[in-house]
Amino acid sequence: MDENIKVVIDAGHGGSDPGAVSGNIREKDLTLMIAKYMLERFREEGVDATLIRDVDETISPTERVERILKAYGDSPNVVVISNHINAAGSAIKGAQGAEVIYALRNDSTLARNILEALGEAGQITRTYYQRRLPSDQTKDYYFIMRNTGNTQPVLIEYGFIDNPQDIARVQANYKEYVDAVVDAVIKTFGITTDTGNVYTVQKGDTLYNIAQRYNTTVDDIKSLNNLMDNTLYIGQKLRIPSASEVPGAGSNYVVKSGDSLYSIARRFNTTVDDIKRLNNLESDILSIGQTLQIPTSSDIVEGNIYTVKGGDTLWNIAQQFNTTVSDIVSLNNLTNSLLSIGQTLKIPNSINAGSGNTYVVKSGDTLWNIARRYSTTVDNIRRLNNLTSDDLSIGQTLYI
Secondary structure, rough: OOOOOEEEEOOOEEEEOOEEEOEEEHHHHHHHHHHHHHHHHHHOOEEEEEEEEOOOOOHHHHHHHHHHOOOOHHOOOOEEEEEEEEOOOOOOOOOOOOEEEEEOOOOHHHHHHHHHHHHHHOOOOOEEEEOOOOEEEEEOHHHHHHHHOOOOOEEEEEEEEHHHHHHHHHHHHHHHHHHHHHHHHHHHHHOOOOOOOOEEEOOOOHHHHHHHHHHOHHHHHHHHOOOOOOOOOOOOEEEOOHHHHHOOOEEEEEEOOOOOOOHHHHOOOOOHHHHHHHOOOOOOOOOOOOEEEEEOOHHHOOOOOOOOOOOOOOOHHHHHHHOHHHHHHHHHHOOOOOOOOOEEEEEEEEHHHOOOOOEEOOOOOOHHHHHHHHHOOHHHHHHHHHOOOOOOOOOEEEEE
């Protein structure tokens, strides 16, 4: 891990400054919710991070800048993430999607990576850019960039509060979006996270919550690390029992605080759609302690064979693999449409998912979940198909 990178997390607005408002939705509440979860996620990855505010308080621009610079000093190794919600107003009525602004003193790499990651997490994306002060074109427009010394600040606008569909998407998926931002920072700076067999103790950690996080026991951690008691100190390195560190694909996973379908899918190299399908989930909402089955390759497709799961029908299997019910019936010599859990079905070769160079878009598809399904990237699909946006239409044929 690059020990030099520190992250300062800013929840935009606060106190007497609500930020953008639409109905009973206030920007300051959303940014604090986003910032708190972002802090949790960075610390889970072993990255030093801190919040500018963790309550609803009024902070002047001067005080906000002072808190940023005092956190880890005035250094280019300090990344400042200022979280915001946009407002379109009458000028660009109906606008939606995320934007990322970066400072004049920095290059576009971090901003670009964050925006692309948000797109892969399912949010509509607009652009990343720099903005100059009208009265002095050599200076940044936003004080969070203009007055923060040598740090690397980015201002993230997650969506538009006055677009009902867009703000509903942000509220429902903010954890996935934060996960994406954290991943982008880690990728940009080449941070090696402590998610392998070694964990770095963070403020507030206990042996119990570490054991819960990695699906092991306090006794196993103490035994492996020769601990005589339960005392921990910040920065302490703990070996995590490999056999129970994190369950592998094909086993069950118990949902913990801070988990989202996106972060679980990333951890096990699968997709949100495959986890939802295997567990018959109708929404992305998870509850702590909930047990999820983790897809194996045979849960999705193993060669030309598919294993029937609870809730499957011939119709949804045909939709999943871009084939037809009649072709599956014919290939498997079925006499009716009844299926049993654990039953194996042959999938027609010519249109088996992943077997050809084209894919036909179905209801619910996005570029992100198609890219995950075929182990490629959104950018590669866009480039190969000359796409100028992320919009897809049912029946559209894509080159993979």
